[in-house]
Amino acid sequence: MSLLIKNARLVHVDHTDAQTSDVYVVEGRIAGINEVPVGCVPSQTLDAGGRKMSFALADLAVRLSEKGGNQRDVMADVLSAAVAGGVAHVACLPDGSPILDEPLLIDILRNKSEALGLAHVHVLGALTQDLKGTQLAELVTLAEHGCIAFTQADEPIQDTQILQRALSYAASFKLPVWLRATDFYLGGGFAASGAYASRLGLSGVPVAAETIALLTLFELLHSMGAQAPKVHIARISSARAVELIRQAKAQGLSITCDVNMHHLHLVDTDMGYFNNQYVFNPPLRSSSDRSALRAAVLDGTIDAVVSDHVAVDFDAKQLPVGQTQAGAVGTQWLISLLVQLALEERVDIANALAAAVSRVYPILGLPAPEWTVGAVADLVVFDDDAYQPLTEALVRGHHYNTPYLGFELPVEVWATLVAGRVVHAQA
Template sequence: MKHAATGAIAHQPLALVNARLVDPVRETEERGGVLVIDGTIRDFGPQVAAAALPPHAHIIDCGGDVVAPGLIDMCAFVGEPGAEHRETIATATAAAAAGGVTTILARPDTNPPIDEPAVVDFLLRRARDNGLVRVLPVAALTRGLHGEEIAEIGLLKEAGAVAFSDGPQSLRNTRVMRRIMAYARDFDALIMHFAQDCDLTTDGVMNEGELAARLGLPGVPREAEVIMLDRDIRLVALTRARYHATLISTTLSLDAIRAAKAAGLPITCGTSINHLALNENDIGDYRTFLKLTPPLRREEERRALVEALAEGLIDVIVSDHNPQDVETKRLPFAEAEPGAIGLETMLSAGLRLVHAGEITLPRLLAAMSSRPAEILGLPQGKMEIGAPADLIRFDPDEPYVLDPATLHSRCKNTPFDEARMQGRVKLTMVAGELVWREE
């Protein structure tokens, strides 16, 4: 691995040539190169070739690999402050850089939670000093994540929070949620909510159905997700607040989102790469690394999610990066903590869908880069002159077997342990600086 290059690299003209350029905004591909000067894209296309560049330019021949905007992950746990035994900004951003993720949205469920401007400032400073990629704070909807008192959304946004969420827990109180939406609307703040009826999921540990019954495990019904989502959609219609359903996993939720979008409501949604690439059968013999929230669903649900992604109904793919240490995962399935790491494997797992012919490469990259940037109002995620040079180079076809020991995350709870994968990131650039380069 190569860490960030010296300042000279950022100001020296740098060109990635002989590449397969993928534009996720227009969802197009062409052969050519990208010229980067002073951290921004100055030119791209067939005209950017080694023979046409000045002699002092730093030229990287990509050998036909894909070059595209860096990925933007809207749901990741980075550990700081308070959970450095699970992850740190340094380890999370190293994993992100190795996986082609150039921007991480950090979940607010830290200790203390991100519910005060001072904590937002702390996270931004730590990311500046210790991070290889961009780390943007998601602040809490409620103080202490308790679901009762509204956080100071205006002050938190002014301090640098890009969105608002209570992390992996749902806000039960409808009256409080309505007040939050009305408050957030006045600041044009984005609400990111994890929709799940807590009263229906208290004891559940996997998808409710025949497999759960055979394994002797309590199930989580699909309805738990859509009940909360339906409530939120009605509140969006009432308040017109901007709303993003962080993780959806069922056809019931897809139907609700489709109706909401058809009605013109300001609603977007995401799903995790795990729910697109895996199903409940992968749990096999009680594999706790596949215990997730929401749980993995049936294969029919997985296919429906992929189809919704292909048609554009699902806006965003996230890693749902949630590191858990050995003590919380090497337990009986019902007792293990839910969660899996995913920053470093999100792209490779997504490429499974491309290789299977279920989705095009530009559409996959749009859901991982340009669409998140559009929802968040970020300048990244574009193959465009003047855009920040957050770029990745990867070979979508290179095969490998995933060895968890080689992953950069502090924890190794990957659901793709020893899986056959395709797609290697060879270079990651943030604002024109090389933060990862395969040796």
């Protein structure tokens, strides 16, 4: 099968082409750029009409089952939303139903996702059995069945000795570990500690909940020296965390990190008077934290921006703020919020998209994508000049828990290709 995408402006690592290019795809890979491959007669042609084309996005924090309620399987909805938003790679967190801590469950999930033929699914296995933080899961066996890394999702490990053993065991088999930085005792709450949470009478989560966990983790990694495993730190939320991660990277620790896309655009006071759509884990913080997070994304200190996609049962989301299930859907508009970031910070969109493409593929164990012959054709063609209101009719799936419903967002995804196949296209 061969395909020609013509008149597309290519988005590179640090810039976007001013001129258009023609890209030839053969058997799922790029076979030529502005040069017809020998013997290639395209069976399909897409005219991008001057729209931009990037390698497709990778989202490192997605759940494929519902939170709250009956915890229904929503894989088809989520993967459909992903490709509608130009996301071709999805990292599935293990804290769904059932928890991904057994080889058979990994096999079932992978087979089902492959049968759907939408986005690539990269499975994250549970680091401890049932995510309880007391006994390690069968990490090597899970890796043999396709898990790319191991994590506790949002569940902190209370016992530091268990964390140390987990890191040592993972290092022995060169298995990456992904961890949320949150202290078990300080992490419970529905808003960031401060005047706003106090005024609303909400239990607060201090920045120290994040920094204490980071300092503990870094000390453990330093003590392991060259034997330390690769660690990805998930969903930081504070300026102080940015400082600590920047220092740790300068000291040579093998770490990467990400931030929830909502923390780049929203702050604690956006919750207004108990709007449960603004409840996240970790909670939204101050405008100074948001500014530090934005700067860290653009300078590369924060490697990735994620949607932290959580499909929440309607009844579970409608509970009062102190009881509601945290989280929002959003993999479908990850690209929109990245482009919005670029527009507001007045940088080329390539600088923002790097946090979901070139810097993120290697975290999944994939080569950083480049516009060269032989690269896998996971691609997205989009119009960043188009704005559209986020309505329930636009949302893929049956979950509408998002603070952006009714907002007008940039970017219309015109086509998404996964391994050279068109899996989404505008009618």
